[in-house]
Amino acid sequence: MEDQPSLSESRRPQNLIWLLMPLALLIAAIGWIVFADPFQSFRNGAPPVEGVTFERTILNDQGLRMLVRAGGSDPMRIAQVQVDAAYWSFTQTPPGDISRGATVWLDVPYPWVLGEAHAVTLVTTTGATFTHEIEVAVPTPKVTAGQLRFQALIGIFVGVVPIVFGLMFYPVLRGVGQGGMNFLMALTIGLLSFLLVDSAEEALELAGNSAALFQGPVMVILVAAATFLLLMAVGQRGGPPTGLALSTFIALGIGLHNLGEGLAIGAAFAAGSAGLGTFLVLGFTVHNITEGIGIAAPILRKRPPLWAFAGLALLAGGPAVIGMWLGSLAFSPQWGAFALAIGAGAILQVVVQVGAYVMRSNNLGLETFLRPSVLGGLTAGVAFMYITAAFVKI
Amino acid sequence: MDPANPRDETVSRRGVLLAGLAAAGGSVAVGNRAAAQEAMGPSVSASTMATHGNMMTVGDVDNLANGFDPVAMLTDWDVGTTETLSDGRTLRTFQVDAEDKEIEIAPGVFFPAWTFNGRVPGPALRAKEGDRIRIVFRNFGSHMHSMHFHGIHSARMDGVNGTPGMIGPGEEFTYEFDAKPFGCHLYHCHALPLKRHMAKGMYGAFVVDPDPEKHLDQTNVARSRLMGTAENAEWQELVMVMNAFDTNFDDENEFYAANTVAFAYMNTPIRIEKNRPVRVYLINAVEFDPINSFHLHGNFFDYYNQGTTLTPTLRTVDLITQCQGERGILEFSFAEHEPGLYMFHAHQAEFTELGWMANFDVVEA
Numbered sequence: 001m002e003d004q005p006s007l008s009e010s011r012r013p014q015n016l017i018w019l020l021m022p023l024a025l026l027i028a029a030i031g032w033i034v035f036a037d038p039f040q041s042f043r044n045g046a047p048p049v050e051g052v053t054f055e056r057t058i059l060n061d062q063g064l065r066m067l068v069r070a071g072g073s074d075p076m077r078i079a080q081v082q083v084d085a086a087y088w089s090f091t092q093t094p095p096g097d098i099s100r101g102a103t104v105w106l107d108v109p110y111p112w113v114l115g116e117a118h119a120v121t122l123v124t125t126t127g128a129t130f131t132h133e134i135e136v137a138v139p140t141p142k143v144t145a146g147q148l149r150f151q152a153l154i155g156i157f158v159g160v161v162p163i164v165f166g167l168m169f170y171p172v173l174r175g176v177g178q179g180g181m182n183f184l185m186a187l188t189i190g191l192l193s194f195l196l197v198d199s200a201e202e203a204l205e206l207a208g209n210s211a212a213l214f215q216g217p218v219m220v221i222l223v224a225a226a227t228f229l230l231l232m233a234v235g236q237r238g239g240p241p242t243g244l245a246l247s248t249f250i251a252l253g254i255g256l257h258n259l260g261e262g263l264a265i266g267a268a269f270a271a272g273s274a275g276l277g278t279f280l281v282l283g284f285t286v287h288n289i290t291e292g293i294g295i296a297a298p299i300l301r302k303r304p305p306l307w308a309f310a311g312l313a314l315l316a317g318g319p320a321v322i323g324m325w326l327g328s329l330a331f332s333p334q335w336g337a338f339a340l341a342i343g344a345g346a347i348l349q350v351v352v353q354v355g356a357y358v359m360r361s362n363n364l365g366l367e368t369f370l371r372p373s374v375l376g377g378l379t380a381g382v383a384f385m386y387i388t389a390a391f392v393k394i
Numbered sequence: 395m396d397p398a399n400p401r402d403e404t405v406s407r408r409g410v411l412l413a414g415l416a417a418a419g420g421s422v423a424v425g426n427r428a429a430a431q432e433a434m435g436p437s438v439s440a441s442t443m444a445t446h447g448n449m450m451t452v453g454d455v456d457n458l459a460n461g462f463d464p465v466a467m468l469t470d471w472d473v474g475t476t477e478t479l480s481d482g483r484t485l486r487t488f489q490v491d492a493e494d495k496e497i498e499i500a501p502g503v504f505f506p507a508w509t510f511n512g513r514v515p516g517p518a519l520r521a522k523e524g525d526r527i528r529i530v531f532r533n534f535g536s537h538m539h540s541m542h543f544h545g546i547h548s549a550r551m552d553g554v555n556g557t558p559g560m561i562g563p564g565e566e567f568t569y570e571f572d573a574k575p576f577g578c579h580l581y582h583c584h585a586l587p588l589k590r591h592m593a594k595g596m597y598g599a600f601v602v603d604p605d606p607e608k609h610l611d612q613t614n615v616a617r618s619r620l621m622g623t624a625e626n627a628e629w630q631e632l633v634m635v636m637n638a639f640d641t642n643f644d645d646e647n648e649f650y651a652a653n654t655v656a657f658a659y660m661n662t663p664i665r666i667e668k669n670r671p672v673r674v675y676l677i678n679a680v681e682f683d684p685i686n687s688f689h690l691h692g693n694f695f696d697y698y699n700q701g702t703t704l705t706p707t708l709r710t711v712d713l714i715t716q717c718q719g720e721r722g723i724l725e726f727s728f729a730e731h732e733p734g735l736y737m738f739h740a741h742q743a744e745f746t747e748l749g750w751m752a753n754f755d756v757v758e759a
Contacts, residue, residue: 077502079453079500079502079503080451080452080500080501080502080503081452082648082748085744085747085748086449086747086748087449087450087451087500087656087657087747087748088448088449088450089448089449089450089451089452090452109448110448123500123503123641123648124503125502125503125504126504126641127503127504127505127639127641127642127648128641129641129642129648
């Protein structure tokens with residue numbers, strides 16, 4: 001033990017060499033490839049690979065406005081723009097070639113038709129085409145106080161209201177015994193598991209629509225895993241969370257999920273959409289009502305102060321409003337996927353924590369999950385979410 | 395046109411959901427749908443975007459770099475070199491080279507074309523009925539090519555697979571036949587796959603003027619068609635090859651035009667002196683779409699299908715259609731018109747808006 005520091009001491013110059021040598025070789029290799037161009041035989045006369053991702057579309061009284069990101073092997077240039085198979089004048093900001101990964105705004109003064117579909121096709125200088133469908137043309141909402149209030153109202157209905165309703169079951173639920181408690185906690189795990197799968201699926205779907213250079217699916221998994229580990233580490237400080245702490249984690253997980261959902265809904269708002277019916281709002285409210293019950297479950301034994309309920313409702317539901325705003329103001333598929341991935345990671349952490357809590361409170365280990373009350377709760381949670389989701393999935 | 399592969403859009407389900415939410419939220423909040431509409435912002439109105447003249451490509455094509463100018467092409471006939479044969483007939487010799495060339499078919503859009511003499515359409519060859527025609531064809535391209543003439547000739551001169559006129563890169567062949575029948579014809583490469591060789595730009599006009607000596611009942615009409623006569627000089631003759639380009643090789647055309655460059659004659663209208671009659675040699679070389687058409691604004695014309703008659707095959711029409719490879723002669727006059735821009739275009743609105751739209755600028759002489 002004594003001589004080890006001196007050993008590493010004596011190795012220090014060697015270590016430095018072993019650190020610097022590979023780096024120097026790497027720089028030399030890059031220099032050789034750039035200047036000697038040994039791979040010039042790759043250039044076989046074929047045009048460069050080009051890629052375009054449409055990240056935002058805005059429809060207003062000036063026509064169409066689109067944010068597009070280039071993702072080719074070389075800088076590329078948009079030569080012409082077709083709208084509905086007609087060449088249309090356009091301006092590009094900033095003009096000129098678009099480097100790999102860079103974005104530009106395209107303004108097309110096209111007299112689009114309310115409620116109808118349009119297709120925008122970009123023709124690049126090599127003649128390649130990239131098409132973006134506007135499924136239903138409606139004016140993109142402008143950022144006004146009224147607009148933000150309106151979106152906040154939707155966010156509150158989607159996020160806060162159902163949780164408040166769910167929390168209002170608190171007095172009724174207080175009297176339950178161990179079996180009832182097991183059922184409620186398992187119900188929470190079930191509904192959270194549903195949200196986990198739902199978030200992950202939607203995050204991956206959005207990731208698929210983002211530019212290739214973001215490596216959407218990989219990003220989703222890494223972000224979810226990192227969020228999970230971070231929250232696990234935070235959650236385990238001072239022992240496994242129980243009571244109000246566990247409720248807070250559940251509320252946080254649901255809140256992060258709602259942030260991602262809100263972002264996506266806000267983006268849909270900005271992208272325009274078709275009108276259907278009020279039953280969707282009702283469906284959403286019913287769908288999310290178990291979230292409130294889940295948050296309430298860990299605090300049934302020890303009643304926290306009233307402000308804690310308000311805080312939990314805001315923590316779980318409020319992010320839906322923030323998500324709506326952000327999504328309608330500045331949304332790109334990769335950010336939506338990013339937010340939903342954070343939500344997925346947070347929910348996974350809560351599923352694990354609640355599961356551990358149920359096991360501890362029954363002292364049965366994994367066998368806990370075979371108890372009828374727990375199995376029943378899990379099934380009820382997943383089934384309730386699945387069935388009520390039918391109202392909001394179209 | 396391009397149905398291409400529309401990208402899957404992100405938010406269809408959410409879009410629907412959201413709309414429901416928007417409608418519901420609006421009605422909950424304010425109690426009526428008008429208010430919800432208000433929240434969605436004002437709708438676009440036609441008056442705020444009155445300038446439908448925005449239907450146009452952006453920028454200019456570099457004719458110099460292309461090596462051909464669509465306006466010059468209208469009247470740029472290749473009459474070859476002539477000598478008199480021992481029997482008194484005219485031997486007319488053309489030189490045509492096939493070569494690969496990247497051309498700018500619309501501002502900023504480059505197409506890897508296969509060309510005759512470095513241009514698309516190829517040279518507009520013009521001869522007189524009864525001439526002995528000799529075409530020295532050299533293939534400097536990267537694939538097999540030929541010149542297949544629409545006309546009367548022997549099987550050996552047909553330029554299809556299995557005949558000596560189908561030549562590989564670096565080879566040369568001389569086609570020889572008599573110029574007949576008179577009319578508005580075309581030539582094109584007949585190498586297989588034919589569709590690809592056509593779509594890459596290997597076609598051109600082949601016009602055979604009638605010999606007045608052979609049409610004594612209609613000498614004056616024949617003379618007006620024969621290049622070099624005083625009667626012919628009265629006419630303003632234009633050759634237009636209707637063509638299109640499939641720039642992404644999905645067997646659908648992205649650009650349509652007469653003489654290659656989309657909207658070329660919108661940006662530079664064709665000058666017409668109103669007191670001189672107009673004759674258009676019109677050829678349809680479009681691939682992938684079965685038919686093309688020509689519609690003239692504010693006027694009607696007589697039409698000679700394939701140009702092989704001296705009396706019109708259609709009188710007083712303002713629209714004709716042509717199948718792939720079909721062609722004909724249009725004759726009309728603006729003598730009674732007031733000066734101004736008179737549009738002409740394919741009446742397939744899709745072709746029109748993808749480039750095949752043009753203007754005559756009718757002026758006092």
